[in-house]
Amino acid sequence: MTYLAKPKFHHPALPKNALGYTHRDYEGAISTLCAGCGHDSISSAIIEACFELAIAPHRVAKLSGIGCSSKTPTYFLGQSHGFNSVHGRMPSVLTGANLANRELIYLGVSGDGDSASIGFGQFAHAIRRGVRMVYIVENNGVYGLTKGQFSATADRGSKSKRGSVNRDAPIDLVAIALQLGATFVARSFSGDKEQLVPLIKAAIEHEGAAFIDVVSPCIAFNNHAGSTKSFDHVRAHNEAVNRLDFVSPRAPIAVQYAPGTVEIVEQHDGSRIALEKLAADYDVTDRLAAMNYLQTHSALGHIVTGLLYVDREPEDLHRHLDTVEAPLNTLSERDLCPGSEALDVINDGLR
């Protein structure tokens, strides 16, 4: 990390997005993570995605649990409310926040310890309820803040920095998210911004539970030979099933693709994902096939990345609950209090 404060001024010719914000308006405080940490790349991908989508920064609420990954919301979107909650419990806090105001964008940032161990239950239940959110796990296979213990996503046979070998079976959060009914599931790599930024953009526009597992090597404790979450290992085993370009409803598709290589997936809100197919037989709208593909290729030691599944017609928690369109936190006594007359009727019924 650096201790030098960022200057407040910036170049007058910095490019502005549709709302007139510059890239700088989406930045946060200076990161206190280790230099070269994969998490910082993810933070900058989030900044990039929000800038490109021209989201008003204050319309995002960023929530996290505990751990290195959960510290990162301080380092992006400084004009957004943030909530560093308790270990493994971000999903429930985010669920409550989402219930209170369905109009904000909810960004949940978590780690593999936070989501696959202590918070495995909360991760599962937020996904299965279909809370509209972007749930990013910054997955490095170790507990960084407590200096390098294995986490539950560490692969069997992976070696720790001190030389011990993990014997426990790993939890693959992508496989679990697919099984639990997440309507947008992706995996990416912190070292591949080209892939990650459009994924985050598509996830933000998705009207349901969007989950992105980002393999994010820990430079301090899990970047050595023998680790399956090191930069070298991930680069060597990364198998991207597609490359995508995300197009919001407000902009036309600019890139020209060779015919037959691109699939256009239209989301419920009218936004479109242009998928350049790298694995010819991969169908992003087939949940069962995705699960099968993932298992088969993971057995071969591949790290399957890209947009793995998307439901074009997702349903979210508010739709399940059939709540009013107005955010619940804007309702006043006039909307909520039935008044004394109704109470008299209730009293009468109790005599």
Add this chain to the structure above:
Amino acid sequence: MPAATPISSINNFVVRFANVNGSGSASANELFARAVLRMGVPVAARNIFPSNIQGLPTWYEVRVSQAGWLGARGGCDLMVAMNPQTFDKDVASIEPGGYLVYDSTKPLTSSRLRSDITVIGVPLTAMCNQRWPEPRLRQLFKNMVYLGALSALLDMDPGAIETLISEQFKGKEKLIAPNIGAVKLGRDWTLENIPCPLGVRLVRADAVGDRIFIDGNAAAALGAVYGGATVCAWYPLTPSSSLADAFTRYCSKLRIDPETGKKKYAVIQAEDELASIGIVIGAGWNGARAFTATSGPGISLMQEFIGLAYFAEIPAVLFDVQRGGPSTGMPTRTQQSDLVSCAYASHGDTKHVLLLPADPAEAFDFGADAFDLADRLQTPIFVMLDLDIGMNRHLSRPFVWDDARKYDRGKVMTETELEAGRDFGRYLDVDGDGIAYRTYPGTHPTRGAYFTRGTSRDRYARYTEEGGPYVDNMERLLKKFETAKTLVPRPVRKNADQPTRHGVIYYGSTAPAMDEAIFLLEAGGMRLDRLRVRAFPFHHDVVDFVMEHDTVFVVEQNRDGQLRTLMVSECGLDPARLVPLLHYDGTPITARYIAGAIGNHLDARKVTPLRKVGA
């Protein structure tokens, strides 16, 4: 057994129904209690039930009291013994001179009966078998048949019962006639075969007034509806589940948008209590009024989050319907044993506001007030019910709501204020009351955003691990707790008609038994001033009350004298002045118990020097 004169008492006796869980007796028994109320005679009704759905013994106790004593009395004057499993014990529990109603289809040996009671055999099973071919109906209607028998024995108004049945089955009219028929069957047989009425019986009176009959959980849930709660997250746990159920039920009638048919509330049955309180905190942080309903074991699971809400200053409301501990303890028995665990819930230095309602009407009031307090104080508020208040229907003053009342949303800085350049520091005490302004997420494009974390930040929510700002913040939280004292419900004091050196402090479901105990003690010439505590932190009235008396009994339904502990630790009171009087076997405390214990203590003091309890 010596013969005893049959008890003779009008509008003042206890009926106990001994049933098997799952036999459908509950609605017939409740119908009995409500029929007595319709005759203008107050009742106190209580369920004693096991942690079971079908098969184990359950009792329903109806205390009929024209004088209006609503606490449990203890003992039983008329036993309706419908459970063979507990028959001998049930018969043994009848007061000398009392009455037994049993199913005489199979004759009992006289050795199983007592000679000092009046035994009334009604061939219930035989009558039902003859009338209904279907076994399920025989079982269900049997309850209505014994209700009919009781109506004859106690000289009840059959019209009152019929009206109640018609009201109960409104919309399912097909069921009205058969139920009324079953009651008539029992009543006619009894009038024909048994000398009616008994020595204990009912006479129409006018002692109920406009009071309502409702359980505290439903009342608290209705309070939450009126108080503007929009998010409820909960996990099923006896005895609190019916509170969340009632909230859902009331909302489905009172909170539907008339134009769209959509819901102005959200209820989540969470995966556990940790998620419940997490959802409540997330919603509270984002400006919705949110609550959870739970009991002691749930409070234990929520500890870490409760601390976060205290330090991060997030409004939250927790209804704790207390029961016996621990998790595998006495889930269906009542206690007041979570006071300390709630008052100091979580790790680090924490203190929380507790509200202590005594009956359904107060559960409604506090259930609504809790949301104003949570927003005003930006902290978790605990509404401490117990199983007795929560799960039993009580005769209670009707609910009242002032239509001019506005919700107090506390100190929330608006977009306009931020736009006007008003200084915003999330933890900055601008008014000197320890309460800082907050903003809802999404308020202003460039002002008012902050990062929420437990501590490790300064008055402007900027990250720091320095000791100075930490202490500064902790001192402000103490100041806020002082402010809370001025906002929570004040204790209710009632003095004896003559000056006395003795006082008694009590709270919650002990209240009705205490009223009666004072009456019993005064009849014996013993006078006490009384103070009903309604909240923690304590109002200064509590200290004044203790200082004005030589001896103050602190009556509680737990083993360790938890309120007394709080009084000693928070008010610096001399423990020697505070005599603990504790009842915690899981049954509701009775006036007999309180009057007996206080009476013994005061009698003993006439001959022995003061024993310093706890000193």
